[in-house]
Structures are given as structure tokens and as C-alpha cells.
Amino acid sequence: MRWSSAFIPTLRDDPADAEAISHKLLIRAGFMRQLMAGHYSMTPLGFRSLRKVEAIVREEMEKIGGQEFRLPSMHPKEIWEKSGRWDSVGEEMFRLQDRKGADLALGMTHEEIFAFHGTELRSYKALPQIWYQFQAKFRDEARPKSGLLRVREFTMKDSYSFDLDQAGLDHAFDQHFEAYRRMFKRFGFEIVAVEASSGVMGGNTSIEFMLRSDAGEDWVAACGQCGYAANVEKAESVLPSVEDGAGLAEPEKFSTPGVKTIDDLAKMDGGASPDRQIKTLVYKIDDKDVLILLRGDHQLSEQKLIDQVQSEAMRPAEIGEVKKLLGALPGSLGAVGRGELFVIADEALRGRKDMVTGANEDGFHLRGVDVDRDIDVKGWLDLREVKDGEGCPQCQKPLSVYKTIEVAHIFKLGTKYSEAMGAKVQNESGESVHLVMGSYGIGLERNLAAVVEANHDENGICWPMNIAPYEVCVTVVKPKDVACHEAGERLYQDLSQAGLDVILDDRAERPGVKFKDAELIGFPYRVTIGPKGLEQGVFELVRRSDGEKTELKIEHAVETIVETVLDERS
RNA sequence: CGGGCCGUGGCGCAGUCUGGUAGCGCGCUUGACUGGGGGUCAAGAGGUCGUGAGUUCGAGUCUCACCGGCCCGACCA
Numbered sequence: 001m002r003w004s005s006a007f008i009p010t011l012r013d014d015p016a017d018a019e020a021i022s023h024k025l026l027i028r029a030g031f032m033r034q035l036m037a038g039h040y041s042m043t044p045l046g047f048r049s050l051r052k053v054e055a056i057v058r059e060e061m062e063k064i065g066g067q068e069f070r071l072p073s074m075h076p077k078e079i080w081e082k083s084g085r086w087d088s089v090g091e092e093m094f095r096l097q098d099r100k101g102a103d104l105a106l107g108m109t110h111e112e113i114f115a116f117h118g119t120e121l122r123s124y125k126a127l128p129q130i131w132y133q134f135q136a137k138f139r140d141e142a143r144p145k146s147g148l149l150r151v152r153e154f155t156m157k158d159s160y161s162f163d164l165d166q167a168g169l170d171h172a173f174d175q176h177f178e179a180y181r182r183m184f185k186r187f188g189f190e191i192v193a194v195e196a197s198s199g200v201m202g203g204n205t206s207i208e209f210m211l212r213s214d215a216g217e218d219w220v221a222a223c224g225q226c227g228y229a230a231n232v233e234k235a236e237s238v239l240p241s242v243e244d245g246a247g248l249a250e251p252e253k254f255s256t257p258g259v260k261t262i263d264d265l266a267k268m269d270g271g272a273s274p275d276r277q278i279k280t281l282v283y284k285i286d287d288k289d290v291l292i293l294l295r296g297d298h299q300l301s302e303q304k305l306i307d308q309v310q311s312e313a314m315r316p317a318e319i320g321e322v323k324k325l326l327g328a329l330p331g332s333l334g335a336v337g338r339g340e341l342f343v344i345a346d347e348a349l350r351g352r353k354d355m356v357t358g359a360n361e362d363g364f365h366l367r368g369v370d371v372d373r374d375i376d377v378k379g380w381l382d383l384r385e386v387k388d389g390e391g392c393p394q395c396q397k398p399l400s401v402y403k404t405i406e407v408a409h410i411f412k413l414g415t416k417y418s419e420a421m422g423a424k425v426q427n428e429s430g431e432s433v434h435l436v437m438g439s440y441g442i443g444l445e446r447n448l449a450a451v452v453e454a455n456h457d458e459n460g461i462c463w464p465m466n467i468a469p470y471e472v473c474v475t476v477v478k479p480k481d482v483a484c485h486e487a488g489e490r491l492y493q494d495l496s497q498a499g500l501d502v503i504l505d506d507r508a509e510r511p512g513v514k515f516k517d518a519e520l521i522g523f524p525y526r527v528t529i530g531p532k533g534l535e536q537g538v539f540e541l542v543r544r545s546d547g548e549k550t551e552l553k554i555e556h557a558v559e560t561i562v563e564t565v566l567d568e569r570s
Numbered sequence: 571c572g573g574g575c576c577g578u579g580g581c582g583c584a585g586u587c588u589g590g591u592a593g594c595g596c597g598c599u600u601g602a603c604u605g606g607g608g609g610u611c612a613a614g615a616g617g618u619c620g621u622g623a624g625u626u627c628g629a630g631u632c633u634c635a636c637c638g639g640c641c642c643g644a645c646c647a
Contacts, residue, residue, distance in 0.1 A: 012596060012608075013582045017640045037639065089647065091571095109647050142571070142645050150646085217646095409647085441647085477606055512607035519607095530606055540606090 023147025038144025132159030188464030248368025461522030477530030
């Protein structure tokens with residue numbers, strides 16, 4: 001490609017509405033443009049890189065025996081009703097009607113559709129199968145943000161495995177796990193694989209692949225010692241034990257005027273430190289009132305609660321409902337003597353004595369509370385959100401908690417969808433059994449953005465060779481000079497001939513403009529061809545990642561550049 | 571969905587409080603000088619000021635409604 005005839009709309013300033021680095025750089029460097037919130041058009045440069053991401057994913061899928069499909073993105077309501085997800089996914093699914101008034105959905109994932117096609121599998125002899133596709137996914141995100149990191153329309157490679165039994169699924173899952181690791185390596189960033197909550201996907205095991213980044217929105221707890229890592233929606237930790245005093249024979253009410261928070265009570269004379277307090281939250285779970293108890297210095301993880309309580313709908317109670325139920329406002333709530341209510345307590349409260357909690361009377365608390373003696377706990381669950389520095393559940397060393405981008409998610413689904421669609425095969429003994437399924441997703445655009453988040457500097461993007469839109473940029477410093485022009489043209493032809501992706505910057509621009517643009521876009525290598533170099537019989541090769549410059553004798557330039565580029569492809 | 575901020579040439583912004591001929595920088599076009607890190611000079615093109623209604627002699631500016639975008643939170647297979 002000759003730059004003079006290419007559409008590469010670079011911008012001198014950061015776009016005003018971008019925050020995330022990948023968002024700013026992909027816009028500025030001319031890789032994409034926004035159409036509306038959560039929907040981006042890829043420009044030719046962006047599409048080249050996106051196709052390289054896709055090619056890597058496809059290669060790795062083929063390596064594990066994946067077979068590529070292409071499914072419709074518009075689905076009939078009926079198939080989503082069979083799995084129950086027409087209702088359970090709620091507003092996140094785009095829905096529409098055709099001219100006959102039939103209800104349709106834009107696919108946000110394809111478990112139902114692949115399971116539907118899986119019904120044509122009849123015998124164990126046909127197994128295992130791994131089916132995949134690249135397809136646009138539509139999700140009506142409440143808040144699209146951060147450029148390509150959270151959008152409403154994107155391309156996903158989703159694959160589905162079909163096996164006879166759990167052991168088969170485990171194998172397919174492991175194959176995907178390894179394939180994904182290879183993909184990220186080739187993308188040029190390090191990931192951490194974590195245990196995750198499966199959300200409404202169903203199934204019991206899922207693993208997320210996370211890239212550490214401040215632009216992310218998922219928190220991960222990881223142990224540097226033993227390798228334990230989990231999404232905070234799922235992570236556990238061990239706490240130092242707390243020594244309790246003997247306490248009182250029975251709870252004693254005391255006045256706490258103006259105390260509204262854990263902190264207020266901790267600061268008050270005769271109060272209690274947060275780890276000696278019981279925090280009481282009120283939730284409406286399927287219209288039932290439930291009290292949730294945690295230690296005062298602990299935070300509820302709603303996802304943990306959702307994952308452990310079978311419920312259709314859950315929300316915190318409104319303030320009026322709380323007052324009506326317990327007779328007091330938040331700040332003075334407690335579970336003592338409320339045995340008629342369903343009380344769930346976090347494990348960290350088990351066996352605690354001499355605690356302080358609200359008296360269900362504004363401005364009053366109870367001290368000397370013995371959890372086992374005074375509170376009728378119906379269920380003990382791990383509900384606490386893990387915090388930085390707490391002990392690793394495997395090796396007790398301190399955990400670190402940090403922000404990440406979820407770059408892929410793989411699930412062991414089990415038989416949820418094969419049962420819903422009636423996908424069965426006969427096993428060796430002639431019995432009909434439901435297919436055991438897995439599903440494995442990776443978003444292309446998000447991974448493109450992740451590559452940028454992980455590979456950039458103050459001058460722009462630093463593409464790894466595998467993802468770069470062009471591997472080499474040949475910069476002709478003075479295109480009007482015949483010798484320069486011809487040398488550039490010849491090098492461009494030779495490198496292209498050798499199979500490299502190369503762009504020739506033949507624009508009538510100042511050298512500075514060309515250098516800046518090339519750095520902003522982030523070509524891994526750039527060759528400078530100018531009068532000075534020609535006089536000495538050399539080109540200059542500049543590496544984007546560290547700015548290292550090498551002088552190449554003109555007669556050996558092609559050979560050296562080709563070798564360098566091929567070396568870095570993987 | 572709650573809270574906050576913002577819509578003015580392609581991009582970044584000023585002008586809005588206090589109503590009176592729509593501006594600046596960059597980019598773009600043409601020409602000249604230039605040519606190894608966003609150069610200089612000259613001459614140009616480009617805007618229904620998000621949309622609609624209202625107040626006013628007069629609205630980018632004031633009022634109301636709507637639309638769109640960004641950020642925080644809630645939510646997120």
C-alpha cells in the first residue's frame with residue numbers, strides 16, 4: 001500500500017470523549033471511528049489488525065480440531081424460550097418483530113443454536129465435536145464505555161464442545177484452555193486465568209482469562225506465591241482469627257445518638273471497632289425479606305449471594321421497606337430476636353461473641369451479642385468480598401487484588417442446553433444420553449484493544465508483529481528527490497515480494513509528520529530513506545518498541561529486514 | 571436505570587453568566603520557499619451554533635421539551 005492513496009485518518013489531538021488509552025490511540029491513529037455509543041466502524045487499518053487477531057484465533061481453533069460454522073445472528077423467540085433464557089436474560093437482549101409480528105432476537109451468544117444443530121448428532125461414535133464460528137454478537141449494554149472494551153455490537157469467536165460424558169468435557173475444556181493460552185501469547189500480552197462466576201450461563205465451572213489493566217472493570221484476587229487466582233465475585237481468603245471476650249449474659253441495649261455508620265460507632269466512646277460489629281443488610285429475594293449479616297469491616301459481594309441463593313429476582317430493600325420491617329433506619333438494624341425472619345450470615349461471624357449490632361430502634365445498639373446464642377441464623381454462606389492483603393486460601397500468603405480486562409471466558413455447561421433442545425446420542429450400551437457441552441468465547445475487538453492497552457508508549461501504539469496492520473513502513477524523507485523516490489519504491493517492491501506487509505510513506509509531507517504518524521500507528525519497524533543515507537549507501541531501520549536504530553547497507557537491506565520480521569512472527 | 575458533565579466548520583476549543591454582524595489553534599485547498607522529528611509566508615474553502623417550540627425588535631447566548639455523547643454508580647451471557 002502507498003500511503004499517498006490510503007485512507008488513514010490520523011488525528012493530532014486526543015478525541016475529547018475518550019478516556020481509555022486504547023480508545024484514544026485507536027481513534028487517533030485512524031483504526032476506527034464511532035457510529036454511536038457502543039458501535040464502532042473499523043477503518044482499513046483497524047480491519048487489517050482485526051483480521052490478524054481473527055486469523056490467530058482460527059489457527060488455534062483448527063489445531064484442536066475445531067470446525068468452522070456460520071450461524072444466523074437473528075433468532076426466533078421459540079428457541080430462546082426452550083432454554084428459559086428469553087425471560088432470564090432480560091433487557092440485555094435486543095429484540096424485534098418481523099412484519100408478521102413474530103418475535104425475534106439478535107444473538108448475544110449461540111448456545112441454543114449450536115445445541116439445536118447438535119440434535120443431529122446421533123451416536124457416541126460421532127463424538128467428540130468442537131464447533132465454532134466468528135459472528136457478530138449484540139448485547140444491549142446499559143453503559144457502553146472505554147471504546148472497544150465495552151460495546152453493544154462486536155465480533156466473537158464462540159465455540160461449543162459436544163461430548164458423551166464429563167471426562168470428555170474436561171478434555172475439550174483443557175484443549176481450549178491451552179489453545180487460549182497460545183492465542184494470548186501470540187497477541188503479545190500476559191494473562192492470568194481465574195476462577196469465575198458463571199452468571200446466567202449455567203454450569204458449574206468457568207474460567208476467565210484476565211489482562212491486568214487499569215482500563216478494566218473486573219477485580220481479581222491473585223496469590224504471587226502459589227498461583228491461586230480468582231475473580232473477586234468468587235475469590236476466598238483466610239482471615240486472622242479474632243479473640244473475643246467472655247461477653248455478657250445477655251445483650252444489653254445502649255444509647256448511640258446520631259450513630260449512622262459502622263465508622264460512627266467505632267469512633268464513639270463505648271462503641272466497638274468495626275471487626276466487633278455486625279452489619280445488617282436487608283434484601284428482597286423473590287419478594288421475601290432476608291437479613292444479610294456481615295462483620296462490620298466487610299463488604300457484601302452481591303454476586304456471591306446471587307450465585308449461592310436460588311432466586312428469580314433480588315434487590316436491596318428500599319429504605320421505607322426497611323423501616324416497616326425492622327422499625328428502624330439503616331444504622332441501627334440488627335437480627336437479634338428476629339427469628340421469624342430469614343437470616344443469612346457470612347462465615348466470618350461464626351462463633352463470634354461479645355459483638356455489637358443495631359437494636360432496631362433509631363439511636364440504640366446492643367452490646368454483648370453472642371452470634372450462636374442470640375441470632376437465629378438460617379444459613380451460613382461465604383458472602384464477603386476479598387480485600388487486598390488478606391490470606392490466600394491455599395497458602396495463606398497475602399493476596400493482591402487488582403483491576404483487569406476480561407479477554408475471554410470459557411464454561412463447562414453440562415447438559416443444560418442439550419436437555420433444553422433434546423440433543424441426545426446413544427452410548428455404547430444403546431442408551432440415550434444428553435450431550436455434555438462446553439462453551440468458549442473470545443471477543444475480537446476487545447482483544448485488539450487489550451493488545452493496545454498492553455503495548456503502547458507516550459508516542460502511540462507499539463504493535464507486536466503478529467497484529468500490526470503493516471509490519472514495515474518505508475519512509476521516503478524527500479519524495480521529490482528522484483534517487484530517494486526510486487530507492488523507496490524498490491525497497492517497497494522487494495519487501496512486498498518477500499511476503500511482508502509493507503506500507504510506503506510516499507506522501508509529500510514533512511519528515512517530522514511522517515515519523516510522528518508512523519509512531520502513532522505503531523508499525524513494528526520503519527525504514528528511513530533519505531538523501532543523507534543514500535550518499536553513504538545506507539538505509540536506517542528503526543524498531544518501534546524501543547526506538548533502536550540500525551544502519552543497513554543498501555545491498556543487504558532487504559535480506560536483513562525480511563529476516564528480522566520473520567523472526568518476530570509467531 | 572440514578573447522579574454529574576457536555577453538544578459551536580474535519581479535530582481540539584473560546585464565546586453563553588451580562589441577548590446586538592460566529593471566532594481561535596490545528597487540519598484541508600492553491601501557490602511559493604523548504605525538506606533527517608508535527609517548518610515559514612501568502613491567498614482561500616468550509617458552520618441551518620444537536621433538534622423543536624417559545625420569549626424578544628433581535629437568540630449560539632434566556633425558557634421549556636426532546637435527541638445524542640462522555641464520566642461515576644447500578645447492571646453485565
